[in-house]
Every structure is written in C-alpha cells, then in structure tokens.
Amino acid sequence: MISRTISEESIKKAKVLIDRAERIVTVCHTAPDGDAIGSSLAAVHVLGALGKECRAIVPDAYNANLAKLPGAKEIVDATRYPDFAARLFDQADLVICLDFNEPRRTGRLEKTLRDCKAPKILIDHHLHPDIEADVIISHPEMAATAYLLFRFICRLELFNFINKPAAECILAGMMTDTGNFSYNCADPDLYIVVAELLRKGADKDALYKQLFNTLSENSMRLNAYAVYEKMEVFPDEGAALIVLSREELNRFHYVKGDTEALVNRPLAIPGVVYSAFLREETDMVKVSMRSTGDFPVNVLCKEHFGGGGHLNAAGGEFYGTLEEAAGLFRSLLKENKEKYIK
Ligand code: 5GP
Ligand code: MN
Numbered sequence: 266m267i268s269r270t271i272s273e274e275s276i277k278k279a280k281v282l283i284d285r286a287e288r289i290v291t292v293c294h295t296a297p298d299g300d301a302i303g304s305s306l307a308a309v310h311v312l313g314a315l316g317k318e319c320r321a322i323v324p325d326a327y328n329a330n331l332a333k334l335p336g337a338k339e340i341v342d343a344t345r346y347p348d349f350a351a352r353l354f355d356q357a358d359l360v361i362c363l364d365f366n367e368p369r370r371t372g373r374l375e376k377t378l379r380d381c382k383a384p385k386i387l388i389d390h391h392l393h394p395d396i397e398a399d400v401i402i403s404h405p406e407m408a409a410t411a412y413l414l415f416r417f418i419c420r421l422e423l424f425n426f427i428n429k430p431a432a433e434c435i436l437a438g439m440m441t442d443t444g445n446f447s448y449n450c451a452d453p454d455l456y457i458v459v460a461e462l463l464r465k466g467a468d469k470d471a472l473y474k475q476l477f478n479t480l481s482e483n484s485m486r487l488n489a490y491a492v493y494e495k496m497e498v499f500p501d502e503g504a505a506l507i508v509l510s511r512e513e514l515n516r517f518h519y520v521k522g523d524t525e526a527l528v529n530r531p532l533a534i535p536g537v538v539y540s541a542f543l544r545e546e547t548d549m550v551k552v553s554m555r556s557t558g559d560f561p562v563n564v565l566c567k568e569h570f571g572g573g574g575h576l577n578a579a580g581g582e583f584y585g586t587l588e589e590a591a592g593l594f595r596s597l598l599k600e601n602k603e604k605y606i607k
C-alpha cells in the first residue's frame with residue numbers, strides 16, 4: 266500500500282467536478298517536457314475511458330522524442346491552432362492544470378486560462394502554487410506530476426481505468442522528471458507505482474530508448490561540441506557553464522530538444538555541484554540549471570534569471586544579450602559559493 270497524501274477534501278471536491286464534467290481540457294506549461302505531456306495524455310486516456318470528452322492543450326511545441334507517446338497526435342498545440350484551442354477552452358466544463366504552479370507558466374495560454382469560467386483542478390509538484398483553482402493538489406515532495414496524478418486517479422477509485430496507454434504516459438512522466446530514476450527518486454512508493462504501471466503493460470525499455478537514448482546525428486555532434494569547446498569549469502566555485510549562441514545552434518541545425526540533457530553533463534565532474542546552460546533564442550536567453558545536493562538553483566534562477574523551478578532543476582528567461590547572461594552567472598560564482606556551498 267502506498268501512503269495517502271492527497272487530502273480527503275480535495276478528492277471529494279475533485280470527484281464532484283469530474284462526475285459533472287462532459288468536456289474536459291488539460292493544460293500544462295510552455296516548452297512541455299515528458300512530465301507535462303505524460304500527465305496530460307494520461308489524464309486524456311483515463312478520462313476518455315470514463316466516457317468523457319477530453320483534449321490535451323499545450324501552449325507550444327514539445328520535443329520530438331515525446332511524439333510517439335500514445336495519444337500525442339491528438340494534442341492541440343495552441344501556437345499552431347490558437348482558434349481551436351480557444352474554442353476548446355470555451356466549451357470546456359472542467360480544466361485540469363498539470364505540472365505548473367502559476368498561470369504565467371502557460372505562456373500564450375495565460376489569458377485564456379485566467380478568463381476561462383470553467384472550474385479548475387490543479388495537480389502539480391512545483392513549490393508555491395499561485396493560481397485560482399477550485400481544487401489545488403500541490404505536492405512539491407512528489408518526484409513528478411505524473412506520479413501525483415497516478416495517486417490522484419487511485420484515490421478517485423479509477424485504478425481500473427488506467428489502461429496501457431495511460432500507464433505508459435504516467436511512466437514517461439516519472440522517468441523524465443527523475444532522469445530515468447537517477448535523481449529525486451528516493452521515495453520507495455515510486456517503485457510500487459512503477460510495478461503497477463509495468464503490470465498494466467507499460468514497456469519501460471522501449472520508453473527508455475525513445476526518451477533517453479534517441480539522438481539525431483546533428484544533436485550528438487552539437488552536444489559533443491558544447492562539452493569539448495564550450496564548457497567552462499570553475500573548480501574552486503563548484504560550478505560549470507555552457508553557452509551556445511544562435512550561430513552555433515544554427516551550425517548544427519538545432520531543433521527543439523537537441524540540448525535537453527546537456528546541462529546535466531558537467532555534474533558528472535567531481536566537485537561540480539551546479540551547472541548552467543545558456544541558449545540564445547531570438548528575443549531572450551533561455552537559462553537551464555541543474556545541481557546536486559542542497560544547492561538551490563531555483564533560488565538562483567528566480568533571483569537573477571527570470572524564472573524558478575525545483576531545488577535541483579530550474580530555469581528561466583533572461584532578457585539581455587548572451588554575454589550579459591554569461592557575465593552575470595560568472596559574477597555570482599563567489600557569492601553562491603559563500604552562500605550555498607559548505
Ligand atoms: P529545463 O531546464 O528542463 O528547461 O527546466 C527545468 C525546470 O525548471 C522545469 O521543470 C521548471 O520547473 C523550471 N523552469 C524552466 N524554465 C523556467 C522558466 O522560464 N520559468 C520558471 N518559473 N521555471 C522554469
Ligand atoms: Mn514535472
């Protein structure tokens with residue numbers, strides 16, 4: 266038996282909203298990752314099995330390696346189909362918000378979400394939820410939203426509605442947010458859930474290959490170049506930095522997702538406790554950070570790089586030049602060491 270975490274009151278309220286609903290939409294954060302997409306699709310599969318009409322709406326494109334998840338073809342990308350997405354929100358009698366803590370994180374859907382009159386249920390694992398929702402199920406101690414969603418579904422007594430596609434999507438979310446069970450995964454209950462998902466028919470080996478070990482030639486070369494030529498290591502300050510300009514990304518025909526795992530790589534170097542990757546976009550610098558132990562990259566991203574996230578995985582958007590972002594990171598090294606590294 267796994268522990269009971271979600272409050273009885275939340276479950277009761279959510280049950281009423283789901284029972285009443287006929288047309289449900291899910292929404293997640295921008296640049297959706299495996300947890301955002303996995304949770305959204307799992308909700309679609311389970312609610313579909315219950316006889317509800319349910320569509321997953323995403324603010325913008327997700328990585329190509331997620332496109333093979335069951336149901337991914339039915340996802341509505343609000344950047345490509347803004348009118349359709351708006352119509353779905355209009356007609357919805359329930360909105361399920363997955364894997365984000367504030368409306369701002371839904372990017373172009375922020376206003377639509379705020380204006381939407383339908384009741385909302387939030388299921389998320391980011392710190393400090395700040396959203397108007399009828400039911401807020403926020404558990405930052407959970408390794409993935411997909412894992413929390415599994416618990417939610419079980420508490421609604423809908424375990425039997427978790428079919429093979431739903432199981433696969435939940436497992437994909439859990440694998441993504443734990444780096445295939447390599448960090449943030451000390452919770453024994455996680456593995457009970459994995460066992461249940463495998464019993465439901467989820468193919469973990471195939472998911473691993475799809476999510477973690479499929480790389481285009483361009484992407485492999487770009488990552489190798491980034492590590493070989495562009496990685497700066499600051500051994501005295503326990504840090505590493507990789508910066509890639511637009512020109513460099515173009516040279517390797519960068520497509521979304523190509524540098525997904527790059528920021529983790531420097532953490533393999535003994536003594537490096539946090540790592541940053543700065544990627545030049547057209548109008549800003551996308552910041553991605555990872556750490557080990559109790560170094561809070563979420564604080565660093567929130568205070569200096571227009572973002573936030575989790576203790577060990579965070580990101581942000583820096584409005585300035587790539588050089589300014591890199592300079593700022595370097596200028597904070599000493600201060601960070603004093604504050605956070607014993
Ligand atoms: P990634 O580095 O994979 O893009 O993001 C890692 C985590 O950092 C995400 O799961 C999310 O929690 C957080 N994050 C990334 N980008 C942003 C951002 O622009 N704003 C905020 N608030 N959080 C972000
Ligand atoms: Mn997540």
